Amino acid sequence: MPHSNLNITPKLPKTGLSIFSVMSKLAMENNAINLSQGFPDFDVSPELTELVYKHLKDGKNQYAPMPGLPILREVISDKIFKNYALKYNPDTEITITAGGTEAIYAAIAAFIKEGDEVVIFTPAYDCYEPAILLNGGKPVYVQMQYPEYSIDWQQVRKVLNRKTKMIIINTPHNPTGSVLKKNDLKELERITANTDILVLSDEVYEHIIFDKQEHQSVCKFPLLAERALAVFSFGKMFHVTGWKTGYVVAPSNLMNEFRKAHQYIVFSVNTPLQYAFAEYMQNESNYRMLPDFYQQKRDFFRSAIKDSRFKLLPCTGTYFQLLSYADITDEKDTDFAIRLTKQKGIASIPVSVFYNNPTDNKVLRFCFAKKNETLEKAVQIINNI
Numbered sequence: 477m478p479h480s481n482l483n484i485t486p487k488l489p490k491t492g493l494s495i496f497s498v499m500s501k502l503a504m505e506n507n508a509i510n511l512s513q514g515f516p517d518f519d520v521s522p523e524l525t526e527l528v529y530k531h532l533k534d535g536k537n538q539y540a541p542m543p544g545l546p547i548l549r550e551v552i553s554d555k556i557f558k559n560y561a562l563k564y565n566p567d568t569e570i571t572i573t574a575g576g577t578e579a580i581y582a583a584i585a586a587f588i589k590e591g592d593e594v595v596i597f598t599p600a601y602d603c604y605e606p607a608i609l610l611n612g613g614k615p616v617y618v619q620m621q622y623p624e625y626s627i628d629w630q631q632v633r634k635v636l637n638r639k640t641k642m643i644i645i646n647t648p649h650n651p652t653g654s655v656l657k658k659n660d661l662k663e664l665e666r667i668t669a670n671t672d673i674l675v676l677s678d679e680v681y682e683h684i685i686f687d688k689q690e691h692q693s694v695c696k697f698p699l700l701a702e703r704a705l706a707v708f709s710f711g712k713m714f715h716v717t718g719w720k721t722g723y724v725v726a727p728s729n730l731m732n733e734f735r736k737a738h739q740y741i742v743f744s745v746n747t748p749l750q751y752a753f754a755e756y757m758q759n760e761s762n763y764r765m766l767p768d769f770y771q772q773k774r775d776f777f778r779s780a781i782k783d784s785r786f787k788l789l790p791c792t793g794t795y796f797q798l799l800s801y802a803d804i805t806d807e808k809d810t811d812f813a814i815r816l817t818k819q820k821g822i823a824s825i826p827v828s829v830f831y832n833n834p835t836d837n838k839v840l841r842f843c844f845a846k847k848n849e850t851l852e853k854a855v856q857i858i859n860n861i
């Protein structure tokens with residue numbers, strides 16, 4: 477096919493292939509252990525796959541209702557009530573989405589207009605900024621403080637103005653593994669009080685949180701929940717990132733707008749999977765085990781590399797461990813991540829790519845959602861660097 481001669485004006489001139497695709501591809505080409513893109517390398521529960529199979533065979537193969545299967549939305553409503561003591565109406569306040577990324581895109585598309593400002597915290601997960609830009613919005617960046625990656629709310633106050641339409645928070649936080657505390661949510665509640673600012677709360681790692689910390693969902697703060705769309709993920713909950721399924725909860729007037737965008741982005745989501753989730757999720761132990769399950773992996777990984785030349789940064793949530801290599805080399809994190817993949821056979825994610833300005837703290841992100849066998853191999857390599 478010849479190159480097109482059309483004169484096109486890219487809407488995202490600075491955007492390339494996502495770092496996750498780049499590093500996973502490089503890992504594959506070099507036969508490296510892939511701790512870059514975040515996904516489990518162990519299997520899904522056979523009970524869950526059996527349920528999908530059952531519903532496939534049972535003819536549940538046509539469009540689901542646009543907002544999702546009613547039974548699944550009911551189960552979600554009960555789950556949120558049990559966990560966060562807030563009741564969302566399954567009919568009007570919950571929508572099943574094609575994963576967290578679609579949910580975030582639809583939320584931004586539904587509300588952000590030309591010139592609206594959206595506050596994001598850097599390092600920021602990579603799908604926020606392009607979604608804001610594609611919808612004519614202006615990302616406003618507030619940098620989290622290294623090495624704890626905490627939010628300075630005084631700084632947030634300074635950037636708010638009449639154009640601020642939305643603040644996007646993410647806890648447990650990807651890529652840093654930090655979590656927001658009750659006080660952070662209280663601060664957010666205070667600074668948004670008496671404004672029309674929306675909160676988009678990315679909580680896809682809600683159950684991957686350690687050391688007996690409680691996840692601080694916006695759903696636990698009624699004054700925040702009033703202005704919030706909260707995003708969750710089945711992929712993270714049931715080790716099925718490739719099924720691309722999640723959900724959003726919000727007050728009905730916000731949800732009404734959200735659905736207008738959602739219905740023309742995907743219309744509705746994979747039907748048999750929704751039937752399967754509705755059944756599988758009713759057994760709470762299927763997700764209550766997550767903190768312990770991942771904490772064991774985190775603890776194994778951390779203790780096995782504690783004498784390496786890397787420095788471990790705190791990890792309170794998510795399945796990502798940040799390692800500082802400041803004592804090893806001055807190389808740029810992007811260069812070092814590529815070199816480790818090609819020469820040492822281990823792939824990670826350089827954290828600088830999640831900043832709007834050049835910020836290279838010499839930190840790489842490693843995903844520990846892996847079989848012990850994979851982690852053991854990874855540990856050997858890391859300890860020899």
Ligand code: GLN
Nearest residue numbers: 496497512513514515650
């Ligand atoms: N959420 C996954 C991560 O942080 C990546 C998802 C993707 O590849 N877009 O690694």
